[in-house]
Structures are given as structure tokens and as C-alpha cells.
Amino acid sequence: MPDDQPAGGVPIELNKVTKVFPGGGAPAVQELDLNIPAGEIVVLLGPSGCGKTTTMRMINRLIEPSSGDILIGGQNSRDIDPDRLRRHIGYVIQQAGLFPHMTVAANIGQVPKMLGWDKQRISERVDELLTLVGMEPATFRDSYPRRLSGGQQQRVGVARALAADPPVLLMDEPFGALDPITRERLQDELLHLQDDLAKTIVFVTHDVDEALKIGDHIAIMQRPGHIVQYARPAEILTNPASDYVEQFLGAGSSMRLLRLTKVGDIELDQVVHTSEGTDAEELRQEIERDGRGYALITDGMRRPLRWINQADLEERSGPIGATGDRVTGAIGHRMTLQDALEALLNADTDVVPVVGRRQAYAGALSLATVQNAIASIKSRERERRLRRGEAQ
Numbered sequence: 001m002p003d004d005q006p007a008g009g010v011p012i013e014l015n016k017v018t019k020v021f022p023g024g025g026a027p028a029v030q031e032l033d034l035n036i037p038a039g040e041i042v043v044l045l046g047p048s049g050c051g052k053t054t055t056m057r058m059i060n061r062l063i064e065p066s067s068g069d070i071l072i073g074g075q076n077s078r079d080i081d082p083d084r085l086r087r088h089i090g091y092v093i094q095q096a097g098l099f100p101h102m103t104v105a106a107n108i109g110q111v112p113k114m115l116g117w118d119k120q121r122i123s124e125r126v127d128e129l130l131t132l133v134g135m136e137p138a139t140f141r142d143s144y145p146r147r148l149s150g151g152q153q154q155r156v157g158v159a160r161a162l163a164a165d166p167p168v169l170l171m172d173e174p175f176g177a178l179d180p181i182t183r184e185r186l187q188d189e190l191l192h193l194q195d196d197l198a199k200t201i202v203f204v205t206h207d208v209d210e211a212l213k214i215g216d217h218i219a220i221m222q223r224p225g226h227i228v229q230y231a232r233p234a235e236i237l238t239n240p241a242s243d244y245v246e247q248f249l250g251a252g253s254s255m256r257l258l259r260l261t262k263v264g265d266i267e268l269d270q271v272v273h274t275s276e277g278t279d280a281e282e283l284r285q286e287i288e289r290d291g292r293g294y295a296l297i298t299d300g301m302r303r304p305l306r307w308i309n310q311a312d313l314e315e316r317s318g319p320i321g322a323t324g325d326r327v328t329g330a331i332g333h334r335m336t337l338q339d340a341l342e343a344l345l346n347a348d349t350d351v352v353p354v355v356g357r358r359q360a361y362a363g364a365l366s367l368a369t370v371q372n373a374i375a376s377i378k379s380r381e382r383e384r385r386l387r388r389g390e391a392q
């Protein structure tokens with residue numbers, strides 16, 4: 001692990017890791033195997049006491065494993081000095097764990113200071129990180145943690161963990177104490193940050209929805225301290241490995257798939273679409289061939305303008321011009337299917353146009369399209385499972 005760390009993440013491998021606390025009876029973690037790919041967010045998900053925190057804390061050696069190996073970037077963590085290891089692994093906990101007597105800047109600059117950075121470099125880094133987590137440096141640099149809201153404290157916690165640009169971040173229920181709206185916002189911000197940073201992040205939660213949203217992979221844990229399923233979120237939803245997993249996930253897997261899937265990821269309807277210059281008679285014939293009875297009129301940049309019905313075109317010729325009913329709302333291709341469904345239910349029409357880059361027409365969505373998409377995601381996951389079963 002060189003001191004001059006690359007910005008991206010490194011893989012972490014846990015091999016048969018066990019932790020028995022002195023006098024603790026059953027192991028807190030038992031022969032746990034886990035491969036965490038570089039640059040991914042892996043969520044440890046499970047009920048209280050299943051060993052999530054113990055597993056995480058063994059990675060930075062806040063807890064020493066009783067047996068087994070943990071490799072970080074290919075190097076056995078036993079061979080790395082614990083202080084040095086912890087300087088290369090950012091750690092974020094619930095309620096941020098900031099030092100109350102230190103300013104925001106001093107909190108963030110703590111590890112760089114230990115690493116011997118000069119004052120100027122630390123100060124620049126603090127400002128850079130505050131900006132990164134959405135806090136105005138001039139306003140917050142000299143504040144004390146108690147003056148900050150829970151969400152702001154948590155942002156500072158993330159900034160502090162990122163200070164020395166570690167390849168690995170451990171996050172132990174970092175948003176657990178926040179109200180639902182702040183929590184959602186910080187989850188979004190973390191995903192946004194991760195797009196650029198590509199750290200290896202181990203994230204502990206017992207909130208199923210948080211895990212599904214944040215995780216590239218999810219490890220579902222069961223007492224005593226082992227993993228019962230390790231898979232991508234969609235697979236866990238469509239193919240829970242056991243009754244335990246199914247029960248833990250609870251009801252509503254289809255609703256959760258709606259939340260996981262983006263409009264741009266599904267097959268959209270394609271409706272007849274054309275510009276205002278099109279001849280009315282030609283369009284009428286095209287609508288008739290298509291069979292839906294309507295078409296979408298777009299502008300020169302292919303942005304949706306109006307819906308037009310076959311009946312509006314009867315006995316007309318020449319350019320269609322400004323005929324038709326104005327499109328009142330479009331669905332963005334980055335929206336989740338859940339948000340799209342909400343938009344559909346509130347729309348004046350059964351079909352709503354979907355727009356991609358520069359608001360250009362990309363397709364259309366109806367309730368039936370969404371329903372079909374969910375059915376096909378489920379059947380794809382089933383097929384994948386069958387193929388894998390045959391390959392084994």
C-alpha cells in the first residue's frame with residue numbers, strides 16, 4: 001500500500017474470517033468469505049447482531065479477527081501497521097463522530113495533519129472537500145459541529161473520511177440517524193460522488209431500501225455472522241436465496257424493482273412521431289397503418305410538442321401546423337420507473353412521451369409498458385438463474 005495512493009479503489013477479500021469475542025459464546029462472525037471488487041459499493045445488510053459492524057471493523061483492524069485473512073489491494077491486513085492501515089481507510093459512522101471541540105476544518109484536516117501535510121495543502125484540501133460535499137467553505141470551515149444540522153454533520157463526516165483520498169471507505173449506518181428526506185438526499189449525493197471517485201465502499205445498513213439503492217452488490221447476513229446471499233440488488237429481489245432472505249426483504253419486490261429501474265433501461269413504446277411540416281393526409285395514413293390512432297408532433301430538435309388524433313386529420317391536406325393537444329408533461333429517461341409511474345397516474349393522457357438528451361423524443365410510456373417491463377425483468381432474472389444452475 002504505497003503512501004501515494006491512487007484515487008480509485010482497491011479490491012478487498014475476506015477469507016474464512018471468524019471473530020469470537022472473549023467470553024462471547026457463539027462467534028460474532030463465522031468463516032465469512034467475501035470478495036469486494038475495486039470501485040464498488042458493497043452493502044452488508046442484515047438484522048441487529050448478525051455481525052455487520054464486526055465484519056466492517058475487522059477490515060480496518062479496529063477489531064482483530066480470531067482467524068482467517070483479509071486482503072486489501074492484495075496485501076494481508078495483518079502485515080500492515082494498524083495506524084497506517086486506518087489512515088488509508090476512510091471511516092464514517094452514524095452521527096458522524098466529529099470531535100465537538102474542533103472546528104469543521106480541523107476535523108476534516110485531522111488525517112492529513114497526521115500524515116504531515118503542510119498547512120496550506122491541508123487548508124486547500126478542506127475547502128475542496130467541503131465544496132465536494134455541498135457545503136460552502138467560507139460559511140462552514142470555522143464552525144463547530146454542534147452548530148450543524150445532522151445532515152451537515154454527516155457531510156463533514158464524509159469529507160473527513162475522504163481527506164487523504166483513501167482507496168477504501170467504510171460506512172457504518174452513516175445515514176441511520178437522519179430524517180427520511182435528508183437521508184435520501186445524502187444517499188443521492190453519495191452515489192453522485194462515487195461516480196467520480198470510484199472508491200471501494202463497504203456500507204453497513206439494516207434498511208433494505210437503502211441497501212437496494214446504494215449497493216452495487218449486497219451481502220445479506222444472518223446470525224451468527226455469515227452471508228446467506230451475495231448478489232446484485234435486482235437479483236436479490238427477483239431471486240431471494242432462501243426463506244430467510246425473502247422474509248427479511250419483506251413484501252413489495254415489484255415496487256422495489258420500480259425504484260431500482262430507470263426509464264432508459266427498459267424497452268419503450270415507439271409511437272408515430274413527426275414534425276409540424278408533415279402533410280396531414282400522409283400522417284393520417286401513417287397513423288392508420290400504425291393502428292394506435294394518434295401521433296406525436298415534435299419540433300425541429302425532436303422535442304415533443306403535441307398529440308394529434310387520426311380524427312383531427314380527416315379530410316385535411318397540407319402541413320399539419322399547430323393542430324392537436326399540447327403535451328403537458330414528459331418523462332425523463334433517467335427517472336426511476338416508480339417516479340414515471342407517478343407521472344403516468346397524474347397525466348392527462350394514457351401515454352406520456354419519454355425524453356432523452358436535450359429533451360429529445362426517445363419513446364413513450366404507458367401503464368402497460370411499465371407492467372411489461374417489470375414482468376420481463378423478473379423473467380430475465382429467472383432465466384439467468386436457470387442458466388447459472390445448468391452451468392454449475
Ligand SMILES: Nc1ncnc2c1ncn2[C@@H]1O[C@H](COP(=O)(O)OP(=O)(O)OP(=O)(O)O)[C@@H](O)[C@H]1O
Nearest residue numbers: 021024028046047048049050051052053054055206
Ligand atoms: N466487543 C464485543 N464483545 C462481545 N460481544 C460483542 C462485541 N461486539 C459485538 N459483539 C457481539 O457480536 C455479535 C455481532 O455484533 P455486531 O455489532 O457486529 O452486529 P451488527 O449486525 O452490526 O448489529 P447492529 O445492526 O445492531 O449494529 C452480537 O451478538 C454482539 O453482541
